[in-house]
Amino acid sequence: MVDDQPRALAARATQVCGLEVTRRAVERVVSVLLSAPSIWELYRWAVQPIKQVQALLQVLQEAGLLEWNRAGPRLTEGGVALARQLGLEPVEHAECSACAGRGIVAGLDQAVRCQFLEVQKCRPGADSQFVQGSVTPESTLARAQLAIARGDVTGKEILVLGAEDDLIGLALALTRKPRHVTVLDLDERLVRFDNDWAQKLGLRLQAHVFDLRQQLPEKWLGAFDTFITDPPETDLAVRGFILRGVAALREPGCAGYFGFTFHDSSLPKWWRLQQTLNRHRLVVTDLLPAFNVYQNFGYLDKTPAYAGTPAQPLPQQPWFVSHWYRVVALHGFTGENADLTQTEQDFCTDAETMTDVPAEPSCCLCAPVPNRGAPDGAFVAGQE
Amino acid sequence: MVDDQPRALAARATQVCGLEVTRRAVERVVSVLLSAPSIWELYRWAVQPIKQVQALLQVLQEAGLLEWNRAGPRLTEGGVALARQLGLEPVEHAECSACAGRGIVAGLDQAVRCQFLEVQKCRPGADSQFVQGSVTPESTLARAQLAIARGDVTGKEILVLGAEDDLIGLALALTRKPRHVTVLDLDERLVRFDNDWAQKLGLRLQAHVFDLRQQLPEKWLGAFDTFITDPPETDLAVRGFILRGVAALREPGCAGYFGFTFHDSSLPKWWRLQQTLNRHRLVVTDLLPAFNVYQNFGYLDKTPAYAGTPAQPLPQQPWFVSHWYRVVALHGFTGENADLTQTEQDFCTDAETMTDVPAEPSCCLCAPVPNRGAPDGAFVAGQE
Numbered sequence: 001m002v003d004d005q006p007r008a009l010a011a012r013a014t015q016v017c018g019l020e021v022t023r024r025a026v027e028r029v030v031s032v033l034l035s036a037p038s039i040w041e042l043y044r045w046a047v048q049p050i051k052q053v054q055a056l057l058q059v060l061q062e063a064g065l066l067e068w069n070r071a072g073p074r075l076t077e078g079g080v081a082l083a084r085q086l087g088l089e090p091v092e093h094a095e096c097s098a099c100a101g102r103g104i105v106a107g108l109d110q111a112v113r114c115q116f117l118e119v120q121k122c123r124p125g126a127d128s129q130f131v132q133g134s135v136t137p138e139s140t141l142a143r144a145q146l147a148i149a150r151g152d153v154t155g156k157e158i159l160v161l162g163a164e165d166d167l168i169g170l171a172l173a174l175t176r177k178p179r180h181v182t183v184l185d186l187d188e189r190l191v192r193f194d195n196d197w198a199q200k201l202g203l204r205l206q207a208h209v210f211d212l213r214q215q216l217p218e219k220w221l222g223a224f225d226t227f228i229t230d231p232p233e234t235d236l237a238v239r240g241f242i243l244r245g246v247a248a249l250r251e252p253g254c255a256g257y258f259g260f261t262f263h264d265s266s267l268p269k270w271w272r273l274q275q276t277l278n279r280h281r282l283v284v285t286d287l288l289p290a291f292n293v294y295q296n297f298g299y300l301d302k303t304p305a306y307a308g309t310p311a312q313p314l315p316q317q318p319w320f321v322s323h324w325y326r327v328v329a330l331h332g333f334t335g336e337n338a339d340l341t342q343t344e345q346d347f348c349t350d351a352e353t354m355t356d357v358p359a360e361p362s363c364c365l366c367a368p369v370p371n372r373g374a375p376d377g378a379f380v381a382g383q384e
Numbered sequence: 385m386v387d388d389q390p391r392a393l394a395a396r397a398t399q400v401c402g403l404e405v406t407r408r409a410v411e412r413v414v415s416v417l418l419s420a421p422s423i424w425e426l427y428r429w430a431v432q433p434i435k436q437v438q439a440l441l442q443v444l445q446e447a448g449l450l451e452w453n454r455a456g457p458r459l460t461e462g463g464v465a466l467a468r469q470l471g472l473e474p475v476e477h478a479e480c481s482a483c484a485g486r487g488i489v490a491g492l493d494q495a496v497r498c499q500f501l502e503v504q505k506c507r508p509g510a511d512s513q514f515v516q517g518s519v520t521p522e523s524t525l526a527r528a529q530l531a532i533a534r535g536d537v538t539g540k541e542i543l544v545l546g547a548e549d550d551l552i553g554l555a556l557a558l559t560r561k562p563r564h565v566t567v568l569d570l571d572e573r574l575v576r577f578d579n580d581w582a583q584k585l586g587l588r589l590q591a592h593v594f595d596l597r598q599q600l601p602e603k604w605l606g607a608f609d610t611f612i613t614d615p616p617e618t619d620l621a622v623r624g625f626i627l628r629g630v631a632a633l634r635e636p637g638c639a640g641y642f643g644f645t646f647h648d649s650s651l652p653k654w655w656r657l658q659q660t661l662n663r664h665r666l667v668v669t670d671l672l673p674a675f676n677v678y679q680n681f682g683y684l685d686k687t688p689a690y691a692g693t694p695a696q697p698l699p700q701q702p703w704f705v706s707h708w709y710r711v712v713a714l715h716g717f718t719g720e721n722a723d724l725t726q727t728e729q730d731f732c733t734d735a736e737t738m739t740d741v742p743a744e745p746s747c748c749l750c751a752p753v754p755n756r757g758a759p760d761g762a763f764v765a766g767q768e
Binding site: 020022023024025027028031086087088089091092093094095096097098099101102103104105106107145146148149151154155177179225251252253254255267268270271274275277278281282283284285286287288289323328330331 | 404406407408409411412415470471472473475476477478479480481482483485486487488489490491529530532533535538539561563609635636637638639651652654655658659661662665667668669670671672673707712714715
């Protein structure tokens with residue numbers, strides 16, 4: 001029965017990668033393959049973990065349904081026949097071209113827009129040491145515009161937790177709408193970059209070198225109206241970045257924003273994330289697919305996303321995207337401000353992440369941290 | 385301290401309406417009022433329960449910060465001064481005009497598009513008896529396009545539960561992409577309308593008169609790839625519409641779609657909904673704000689949304705919107721197929737809903753149902 005083949009392929013792929021691969025995941029990959037994509041286009045449109053896509057490619061190849069050529073993975077005649085039998089068609093791309101599918105347009109003030117686009121040109125480059133991969137300037141501007149439209153920026157105290165490789169804190173400060181922007185990032189280069197521009201342009205922004213495995217000092221708990229972050233996609237980083245952001249919120253009604261992908265995270269991991277949000281009495285009000293588009297990072301060829309397939313050309317276009325969450329705190333909400341420096345777990349990678357560099361001895365966030373006693377002692381404050 | 389006034393207003397509004405009104409909710413309403421909106425524009429952009437907006441208007445008026453004129457509620461000089469002190473600005477409307485903020489464009493096949501727009505012109509009108517208020521044709525087409533793009537339509541068995549006043553089942557069938565569309569609706573007129581067109585055009589669609597308080601017959605459980613619904617916004621209807629849809633899903637990886645508003649539902653109700661989804665092992669993959677735009681319904685002047693303020697002109701433009709959820713079932717997912725006909729609770733209204741007609745003795749869905757024994761006996765099947 002033709003219906004059984006996708007199920008058998010899914011079961012085999014589950015064995016290969018250890019993730020729960022569904023029949024629908026098989027169908028999706030085959031649908032994308034009908035358009036003869038590059039491996040990066042396949043990753044983009046499969047909307048499932050790269051690890052799972054690689055397993056499916058292997059399984060399809062074993063079954064004689066797929067072969068590789070220099071431009072990418074291709075269905076064989078057998079593969080195309082299977083797609084036809086299943087009634088599959090190439091994936092329709094319905095994203096609005098005017099807003100790149102975000103649904104909002106970052107109009108902003110034209111002067112602010114130009115200023116940001118100019119300033120960001122001299123930003124420090126992405127560094128795998130910090131698990132960085134920054135979003136396009138348009139993504140950052142869209143984040144700023146969305147938060148403004150939701151009422152989370154104007155007159156507000158804003159906290160950016162470790163997402164400043166995207167320069168979202170700087171972009172918000174440039175609008176002159178926030179009461180103040182506090183930026184925490186482990187990367188000294190970014191902190192200096194932000195503070196230099198803040199001084200030069202008289203922005204209400206202060207950046208601090210800060211390791212988000214450590215506890216926020218007392219003065220920042222319950223002190224902000226809005227937080228923005230973009231965590232590595234591990235359960236631990238959800239606590240260190242997102243729940244720490246929640247701990248920094250002032251009161252019910254305050255909002256937080258963060259990105260999350262399907263490239264590095266399975267649906268079960270998404271489910272755990274949503275369970276965590278719910279348990280902490282946060283409600284998701286927006287979940288916007290492919291809102292964040294990431295620039296291609298220089299260390300891509302050192303990642304399992306690249307190494308896990310036959311040699312392929314590096315991408316010419318951005319392909320890595322993430323959903324953008326907005327959550328709002330309800331009465332009784334709880335954050336978490338745990339000391340995560342002594343945990344054995346890896347902060348940045350888990351069995352599903354595929355766009356980090358495992359070859360490196362350790363990234364900054366995974367290096368052991370000497371226990372410095374009181375959390376305030378560990379806090380490297382900027383000038384205030 | 386100026387900071388205390390919004391908090392005091394929020395506390396007073398909480399007393400008035402019984403919902404948890406936050407400082408941020410006050411700020412949002414004041415921000416919208418800065419644009420001198422009609423009451424309908426205020427409802428649209430306040431992004432909070434109408435009941436809460438009405439309470440805030442009352443409280444602002446009591447405090448001398450608001451007065452009414454014939455065009456809508458207006459901030460007094462005192463109200464404008466408060467807004468200025470709080471650093472508030474008018475709400476920025478950043479929605480992309482090309483896609484009405486949906487992020488996707490319902491390209492579809494041009495012929496399908498024209499056919500749907502033509503066919504829907506002779507649809508039965510919205511009936512308060514069925515708690516109907518149908519979305520614009522563009523919203524229906526966008527729903528169809530999104531589901532197609534996500535891989536939830538082509539070659540799939542689709543179940544539409546009680547949302548056929550929007551003609552989403554008919555729109556999907558017109559694309560000729562689904563394997564089959566099953567439509568369940570309480571409104572005989574819609575069932576006949578769908579079946580007539582299905583016969584005339586040879587569509588793979590079958591509509592049935594069905595009361596969603598009743599159990600689905602065995603043959604429909606675990607039989608579908610995708611469900612689509614648009615429930616009344618009560619906890620009970622979440623079970624009757626959404627969880628029943630989940631019970632109809634075949635396997636992990638299958639998807640469901642439904643609408644939910646802030647007009648009739650508070651953030652705590654949203655939180656309960658998300659908790660319910662999570663408990664049933666569903667993961668939210670898309671949550672798209674204002675994706676559904678509803679046509680103005682003829683019975684609006686009989687609803688508390690209209691009656692709860694000084695007399696105001698009826699709306700000229702659509703204003704009622706809802707978020708569009710997409711959820712995916714994980715391994716171990718569970719639906720619910722409970723018999724809800726004998727419950728004392730109201731199926732369609734709760735303390736937060738404001739766009740139904742409470743004056744009517746009862747809507748169809750709230751009338752007592754005679755217990756007909758076995759659920760299959762209660763099932764009014766269409767011709768098959």
